[in-house]
Amino acid sequence: MKHSSSRVIFALRLLVLVLFLLPVLWMITASLHPQGVPLSQKLHLLPQRVTLENYVRVWQLVPIGRYTFNSLIVVGTAVPLTIVTSSWAGFSMAQLPHAAQRRLVLLSLIVLMVPGIALWSTRFLIFKYLGWHDSYLALIAPAWMGTSPFYVLMFYRAFRRVPTAIYDAARLDGAGVLQSWGSVALPIARPTAIGVGLLSFIFYWGDFISPLLYLSSERQYTLPIALQLLQQLGRSDWPLLMAAAVMATAVPVILFLLAQPAFHKS
Amino acid sequence: MQPTIHNLLRLPKLSYQKRLWLLLLPYLLGILLLVLIPAAISFSLAFFRYDALSPPVWVGTLNFILAYTDELFTLSVHNAVSLVILPVPLRVFGAFLLARLLLRNGRFLNWFRAAVYLPSIIPGAAYALAWLWILNPLFGPVNLLLKAVGLTAPNWFIDPLWARPSLILMSLWQIGEGFLVSLAALQDIPADLEDAAAMDGANSYQMLWHVTLPLLAPILLLLSFRDAVLTFQESFTSVLLTTGGGPYYTTYTLPLFIYEQGFDLLSFGTASAALWVMYLLTGLIVLFLYIIARQWQIGTTDETFVL
Numbered sequence: 001m002k003h004s005s006s007r008v009i010f011a012l013r014l015l016v017l018v019l020f021l022l023p024v025l026w027m028i029t030a031s032l033h034p035q036g037v038p039l040s041q042k043l044h045l046l047p048q049r050v051t052l053e054n055y056v057r058v059w060q061l062v063p064i065g066r067y068t069f070n071s072l073i074v075v076g077t078a079v080p081l082t083i084v085t086s087s088w089a090g091f092s093m094a095q096l097p098h099a100a101q102r103r104l105v106l107l108s109l110i111v112l113m114v115p116g117i118a119l120w121s122t123r124f125l126i127f128k129y130l131g132w133h134d135s136y137l138a139l140i141a142p143a144w145m146g147t148s149p150f151y152v153l154m155f156y157r158a159f160r161r162v163p164t165a166i167y168d169a170a171r172l173d174g175a176g177v178l179q180s181w182g183s184v185a186l187p188i189a190r191p192t193a194i195g196v197g198l199l200s201f202i203f204y205w206g207d208f209i210s211p212l213l214y215l216s217s218e219r220q221y222t223l224p225i226a227l228q229l230l231q232q233l234g235r236s237d238w239p240l241l242m243a244a245a246v247m248a249t250a251v252p253v254i255l256f257l258l259a260q261p262a263f264h265k266s
Numbered sequence: 267m268q269p270t271i272h273n274l275l276r277l278p279k280l281s282y283q284k285r286l287w288l289l290l291l292p293y294l295l296g297i298l299l300l301v302l303i304p305a306a307i308s309f310s311l312a313f314f315r316y317d318a319l320s321p322p323v324w325v326g327t328l329n330f331i332l333a334y335t336d337e338l339f340t341l342s343v344h345n346a347v348s349l350v351i352l353p354v355p356l357r358v359f360g361a362f363l364l365a366r367l368l369l370r371n372g373r374f375l376n377w378f379r380a381a382v383y384l385p386s387i388i389p390g391a392a393y394a395l396a397w398l399w400i401l402n403p404l405f406g407p408v409n410l411l412l413k414a415v416g417l418t419a420p421n422w423f424i425d426p427l428w429a430r431p432s433l434i435l436m437s438l439w440q441i442g443e444g445f446l447v448s449l450a451a452l453q454d455i456p457a458d459l460e461d462a463a464a465m466d467g468a469n470s471y472q473m474l475w476h477v478t479l480p481l482l483a484p485i486l487l488l489l490s491f492r493d494a495v496l497t498f499q500e501s502f503t504s505v506l507l508t509t510g511g512g513p514y515y516t517t518y519t520l521p522l523f524i525y526e527q528g529f530d531l532l533s534f535g536t537a538s539a540a541l542w543v544m545y546l547l548t549g550l551i552v553l554f555l556y557i558i559a560r561q562w563q564i565g566t567t568d569e570t571f572v573l
Contacts, residue, residue, distance in 0.1 A: 144300070
């Protein structure tokens with residue numbers, strides 16, 4: 001009896017697995033379809049002839065190297081900055097008096113509920129005033145506040161689980177705030193740090209709205225905008241569009257798979 | 267770790283507690299400068315005429331009247347609400363059920379969980395293009411599949427009747443955050459609670475409905491609110507790239523209206539008035555969800571704040 005129910009659960013899980021893998025699988029198979037060969041009107045697992053030429057064509061059509069470089073710069077600065085600022089905030093919150101903790105958690109929740117659209121035009125005006133408009137700075141800006149209160153709360157949750165005796169011991173040893181953050185708390189919260197790093201990577205890598213609103217010169221464009229450009233160039237060249245989509249998706253997916261074991265602990 | 271940096275940043279006269287506040291400073295300043303002040307300005311601009319070129323002029327409630335008499339505005343409100351009210355409960359409840367299914371031990375458990383999270387990793391623009399392909403009327407795999415089993419295949423994004431369901435459908439695959447939060451919350455429920463219910467003879471359906479769900483209600487409610495706010499906003503990328511608001515404005519939503527008013531027409535006042543409406547609507551939707559959730563009669567406990 002028990003055995004059969006666990007089999008049903010396993011079958012259900014398999015079904016879920018297939019269902020959630022389908023979008024990515026279909027993206028990949030479409031990207032392998034040769035150019036010029038009409039798309040099939042019958043369902044195949046793979047195109048009759050598999051080719052990688054669409055990936056080459058993406059490079060020929062738009063300066064995808066430049067856009068990838070821009071995306072890497074944004075991610076390369078924003079993600080480390082996010083980990084530092086959000087873990088600082090979480091670390092600090094976890095050790096403040098209880099009344100302050102409650103108020104800060106409440107503030108974080110309120111900020112989480114502010115819709116991004118409410119910030120579009122005023123952030124645009126502020127960035128213009130600061131001269132950050134049309135530069136990486138506008139894209140990286142949220143990293144100064146830990147990107148999202150959600151990440152701060154994740155760190156807060158992790159640091160609160162650390163027994164206070166450990167912080168006290170570090171303090172007795174003469175460690176300052178930064179020292180106990182860097183060499184005591186952060187190593188304990190490693191899974192959370194990896195989780196926040198991954199989530200913020202996904203956010204900055206896929207961010208379509210900030211570059212759309214705050215960038216005006218093509219040199220600064222990031223990958224998501226490149227996808228929009230390609231779509232405008234060839235609306236129905238599906239193999240090409242899917243190749244570009246796969247390229248933009250591959251980096252976060254590879255990172256996600258690498259960070260998998262640590263991610264599940266956080 | 268790096269003693270030199272620590273020495274540089276050491277501020278000898280401050281107490282430990284004050285230095286803790288110092289670490290909190292970037293976060294608090296960032297919230298103030300990047301969220302609270304911009305949001306406050308955004309909301310107050312609703313009462314001014316402002317085009318970013320000349321100084322704002324007080325116009326009272328004119329922007330609200332302008333927005334209200336704009337046919338596109340009322341249409342965008344209607345569309346936006348219908349794109350939030352159905353998918354949010356579906357997404358949150360779906361994420362919860364998936365978390366429940368993938369909670370306990372089993373073979374390849376981590377891989378199953380990773381698969382559920384995978385679509386949420388895809389960048390929004392790539393995701394929108396992917397669904398434009400998946401739901402392509404002629405060559406898309408979904409329609410080929412439907413035709414293969416002899417069903418009629420809709421024209422999805424191109425059909426005024428099906429465009430909105432298409433957007434809802436594609437949003438159901440990106441539920442990674444809700445899934446992870448539900449999973450974490452479920453793991454926090456002590457196992458002996460369910461054991462006790464099982465001893466009392468509760469079956470798994472009763473357990474889900476009377477034990478697990480009420481315990482998770484506050485968190486699911488919080489998730490719903492966040493999801494409503496996010497869906498309002500994230501629908502922007504997918505709508506812009508899949509339908510552009512069409513066909514016949516059936517997917518023309520509030521964010522699109524706000525974007526066009528602000529960034530195309532430079533009429534920030536009207537955009538802000540629309541923003542007010544959007545936020546009030548989000549509040550109303552969540553209130554509606556709250557009233558439903560109240561039937562479980564669960565108050566907000568301290569545990570919610572930990573999350």
